[in-house]
Amino acid sequence: MRASFVFSEVVTGLRRNITMTIAMIITTAISLLLLGGGLLVVRMIDNTKELYQDKVEVNIYLTNDVSASDKDCKADPCRGLRSQLESDPAVERVEFENRDQAYERFKRIFEAQPELVKLARPEALPSSFNVRLKDPDRPEVIIQTYKGKAGVDSIGDQSQFLDRFFSALNGVRNATFFIAGVMAVAALLLISNTVQLSAFTRRTEVGIMRLVGATRWYTQLPFLLEAVVTGIIGALVAIAMLVGAKLAFLDDVLAQPIKSGVVKSVEAGDLAFVSPILLLIAIGVSAFTGYVTLRLYVRT
Amino acid sequence: MIRLEQVSKVYKTSTRPALENVSVQVDKGEFVFLIGPSGSGKSTFLRLLLREEVPSKGRVYVANFDLTRMARRRVPRLRQSIGCVFQDFRLLANKTVAENVAFALEVIGKPRHTIKKVVPEVLELVGLEGKAERMPHELSGGEQQRVAIARAFVNRPLMLLADEPTGNLDPDTSQDIMLLLERINRTGTTVLMATHDHSIVDSMRRRVVELDLGRVVRDDARGVYGVGR
Ligand SMILES: Nc1ncnc2c1ncn2[C@@H]1O[C@H](COP(=O)(O)OP(=O)(O)OP(=O)(O)O)[C@@H](O)[C@H]1O
Ligand SMILES: [Mg+2]
Numbered sequence: 001m002r003a004s005f006v007f008s009e010v011v012t013g014l015r016r017n018i019t020m021t022i023a024m025i026i027t028t029a030i031s032l033l034l035l036g037g038g039l040l041v042v043r044m045i046d047n048t049k050e051l052y053q054d055k056v057e058v059n060i061y062l063t064n065d066v067s068a069s070d071k072d073c074k075a076d077p078c079r080g081l082r083s084q085l086e087s088d089p090a091v092e093r094v095e096f097e098n099r100d101q102a103y104e105r106f107k108r109i110f111e112a113q114p115e116l117v118k119l120a121r122p123e124a125l126p127s128s129f130n131v132r133l134k135d136p137d138r139p140e141v142i143i144q145t146y147k148g149k150a151g152v153d154s155i156g157d158q159s160q161f162l163d164r165f166f167s168a169l170n171g172v173r174n175a176t177f178f179i180a181g182v183m184a185v186a187a188l189l190l191i192s193n194t195v196q197l198s199a200f201t202r203r204t205e206v207g208i209m210r211l212v213g214a215t216r217w218y219t220q221l222p223f224l225l226e227a228v229v230t231g232i233i234g235a236l237v238a239i240a241m242l243v244g245a246k247l248a249f250l251d252d253v254l255a256q257p258i259k260s261g262v263v264k265s266v267e268a269g270d271l272a273f274v275s276p277i278l279l280l281i282a283i284g285v286s287a288f289t290g291y292v293t294l295r296l297y298v299r300t
Numbered sequence: 301m302i303r304l305e306q307v308s309k310v311y312k313t314s315t316r317p318a319l320e321n322v323s324v325q326v327d328k329g330e331f332v333f334l335i336g337p338s339g340s341g342k343s344t345f346l347r348l349l350l351r352e353e354v355p356s357k358g359r360v361y362v363a364n365f366d367l368t369r370m371a372r373r374r375v376p377r378l379r380q381s382i383g384c385v386f387q388d389f390r391l392l393a394n395k396t397v398a399e400n401v402a403f404a405l406e407v408i409g410k411p412r413h414t415i416k417k418v419v420p421e422v423l424e425l426v427g428l429e430g431k432a433e434r435m436p437h438e439l440s441g442g443e444q445q446r447v448a449i450a451r452a453f454v455n456r457p458l459m460l461l462a463d464e465p466t467g468n469l470d471p472d473t474s475q476d477i478m479l480l481l482e483r484i485n486r487t488g489t490t491v492l493m494a495t496h497d498h499s500i501v502d503s504m505r506r507r508v509v510e511l512d513l514g515r516v517v518r519d520d521a522r523g524v525y526g527v528g529r
Pocket of ligand 2: 342
């Protein structure tokens with residue numbers, strides 16, 4: 001009796017304020033969608049970082065005359081640099097790449113743009129040491145040691161580029177979280193408003209309930225559940241939209257960069273990770289808002 | 301059953317006390333009329349018994365409850381032992397007669413089989429057998445008040461509080477309602493009824509407590525409404 005009574009009250013309440021219910025579901029869903037998007041970006045950043053973790057290299061480019069004269073790194077200063085690098089405790093592995101190899105690699109990378117390849121001459125590319133670090137997060141050790149040494153032209157630090165890449169992703173994440181927050185405030189106010197409206201439209205029932213000695217749970221649980229049920233529906237809509245977004249275009253848009261290993265894709269596992277979080281947040285927030293509203297505005 | 305000890309009630313928004321130094325005791329099974337001019341404090345008296353209001357001064361005891369010290373969460377228990385009827389019936393317009401009565405039991409968590417059994421019983425007691433599936437707007441005023449009484453009595457309360465239950469009814473219908481309340485009183489239920497109706501009070505010859513400007517000015521065991529008013 002208890003459960004079926006409360007349940008039928010909830011259904012009646014939701015149907016009676018159907019327009020408010022829909023507005024509530026939409027705002028909740030959008031706010032959760034953005035939150036979910038933000039969380040997915042976080043996952044993507046983590047996954048992509050992992051992808052790069054063991055690939056980050058520091059490139060020590062050699063001067064033009066060394067690049068031109070010493071193709072096999074047989075003479076100083078190239079040979080000296082190499083042995084110093086090989087015995088450096090911060091270095092995991094060193095690879096020498098001469099001008100011709102660099103040109104080959106360049107051609108491979110820009111295969112799709114033959115006009116660019118045509119423009120480039122091997123003479124424009126320097127030889128380099130590609131240094132893999134023991135601790136990829138601390139390239140400055142290498143940079144400080146080798147900068148300005150004889151034969152060294154410049155030192156390229158891939159992690160600098162990655163930092164910029166990740167800070168762009170972080171920006172996207174922060175923006176979605178911010179908008180999600182703003183939408184959450186709107187959703188919260190709507191939930192609160194709907195609970196008040198619902199309590200007002202049913203003030204006669206509630207009055208009688210109080211009079212015949214119904215406990216607070218009985219009088220207020222239907223309103224609370226109404227808020228929670230719309231929260232859950234909103235979360236389900238948001239999850240459906242995230243799945244839809246992944247299937248409809250995210251996979252296509254990211255197909256190229258994913259194939260070339262630049263970023264990790266959003267996978268089913270990531271959605272499975274984010275969905276329960278969204279659901280729990282929706283339940284928690286709507287229950288809390290409903291409860292506070294009832295305490296503040298509805299006489300018991 | 302009911303005991304008020306030097307009770308005063310001053311509403312926040314008014315200067316004159318609605319009740320002033322009222323001491324009344326009502327025993328189990330009594331039938332008591334609460335009379336007095338408009339604004340004399342009759343409804344306030346009843347609201348104190350329901351703990352819809354708390355006294356500004358003095359003590360209120362109902363059944364075994366000390367209302368002045370009672371915790372909020374125990375109020376439902378108190379109200380479950382009191383039935384209430386009002387001038388305006390207060391039925392739910394979208395529920396049938398039977399559903400209106402059942403509602404009072406549903407919301408206090410009574411099991412379904414109990415409800416199925418006692419609702420027809422109480423409808424028969426108030427003389428509404430055969431009208432269980434009607435909607436309130438399909439009933440006369442007297443019949444609506446019977447539904448309200450059925451709802452108030454269905455949980456077999458210790459006492460029935462009625463605030464001008466005949467206020468919206470014609471004399472004949474009022475007489476029927478009074479017969480019903482007497483019948484309920486004969487089951488051992490204490491009945492406390494606020495009213496303006498001279499002829500009812502005069503014909504019943506029951507205990508009369510008269511209020512005026514919040515004070516008890518008369519308490520007769522077998523009273524009449526009074527003369528010269
Ligand atoms: N909620 C309230 N807030 C402020 N004053 C109130 C409130 N309820 C009643 N009063 C005042 O208390 C006094 C007693 O009111 P009460 O309703 O008890 O009178 P009553 O005897 O029931 O009158 P009536 O016969 O018209 O129903 C009146 O002066 C009224 O204005
Ligand atoms: Mg009154």
